[in-house]
Amino acid sequence: MTPFTIEQNNYLTQDIQAFYHTDFGGAQLPNNPNFLYKLKNDPHHNWTDYRLQEAQQEFLRVLLNDLPEVLRQINKTPLTVCVVPRAKAENSYNPNQLLFKATVRIAINRLGNNFIDGTNYIERHMNTKTTHIRQPMEGYINDGSVPYVGITNATCNISNDVIGKDILLIDDIYTRTVNIDEDAIQSLIDKGANSVSFYAIGKTVYNH
Structure with a gap:
């Protein structure tokens, strides 16, 4: 796990203390967290139940290892854990497409009283553009707005x-240029959170 600053x-409106588990550079790279693709379970995949459960267990091991260290470094207890919601309205997904959030909830419940389950505190009610899908996919309508200042408050409860x-x-992948995470953090600050820190499984690798 590596600390960094979201500027x-x-x-x-302020710098945020942040952490990520590993670099994210694409499925072909060594140590890429490829289990994240299965947890999204997008329509162009057809993962078996076994593969989905395997991905959940791998993700759970990461969380159980990293979150206590995040807590130690932030040094604030208890931490209320929220999850950046998926791009589309929550009710448009089936349970097997919400495994990221479900696994975070399992980890929190195992880690004890230093963590509070806030995984349902941010829920998307209006579709936004799925930023990681760059090409049209058959059977998938990628509707909604691209990120703009205030998109979290406009599209989420x-x-x-x-x-x-x-x-x-918590989010699956942090990409500096997308600003979905920055906007979600600001929405929590505006709502009255005492403090906000951030953790992602992957942080996008930039090739310059």
């Missing part, structure tokens, strides 16, 4: 339970 920009809490916001 303030047009989407975010955010629970009042975040008010006054120290939040750890």
